[in-house]
Amino acid sequence: LMVWLRRTTHYLFIVVVAVNSTLLTINAGDYIFYTDWAWTSFVVFSISQSTMLVVGAIYYMLFTGVPGTATYYATIMTIYTWVAKGAWFALGYPYDFIAVPVWIPSAMLLDLTYWATRRNKHAAIIIGGTLVGLSLPLFNMINLLLVRDPLEMAFKYPRPTLPPYMTPIEPQVGKFYNSPVALGSGAGAVLSVPIAALGAKLNTWTYRWRAA
Numbered sequence: 001l002m003v004w005l006r007r008t009t010h011y012l013f014i015v016v017v018a019v020n021s022t023l024l025t026i027n028a029g030d031y032i033f034y035t036d037w038a039w040t041s042f043v044v045f046s047i048s049q050s051t052m053l054v055v056g057a058i059y060y061m062l063f064t065g066v067p068g069t070a071t072y073y074a075t076i077m078t079i080y081t082w083v084a085k086g087a088w089f090a091l092g093y094p095y096d097f098i099a100v101p102v103w104i105p106s107a108m109l110l111d112l113t114y115w116a117t118r119r120n121k122h123a124a125i126i127i128g129g130t131l132v133g134l135s136l137p138l139f140n141m142i143n144l145l146l147v148r149d150p151l152e153m154a155f156k157y158p159r160p161t162l163p164p165y166m167t168p169i170e171p172q173v174g175k176f177y178n179s180p181v182a183l184g185s186g187a188g189a190v191l192s193v194p195i196a197a198l199g200a201k202l203n204t205w206t207y208r209w210r211a212a
Helices: 002-027 031-062 069-090 103-114 122-145 150-158 181-210
Strands: none
Touching: 002 031, 002 069, 002 103, 002 150, 031 069, 031 122, 031 181, 069 103, 122 181
């Protein structure tokens, strides 16, 4: 019974991490953080999303040992966010009210690194983590440019449950940095590597717990 419980708990943990990663995106600072705040806080968004994706994706990938599972993990997050987007749309909000972040291409790069290096864990951590951090801001800025007008969505549609101190602010474009994509990619590439190592270590701890 204990062996069954441990294995079941382990697989459920993978799903829970993916779902909660998505909830973090929707609820971080504002429940449509990506649409409201991206122009002012894109660097912060990029770092948080890069590290959040890589820790869960590499954990899942190393657990199975099969390239492709990181992409599957990112797909769970994407589907869950589209469900949230559909829920808001059903409530009468516009289609662009929530912009779904792009996780899948970066997760694919992590999978490809793991596959190309013949399942080398350390290469996945160093090379894969770097690629995730570098690529995610680029993919998400392209995605954001396709949104009609994030600021219009932020100010035109009030959030009755949002406290006053969380109200979106008008961005000062170019005041603090000239290239949020470059800054987000650089910081993300550096920080994603140790976070990927943490995900790999978490996998080791879980194996020990299951074997206990």
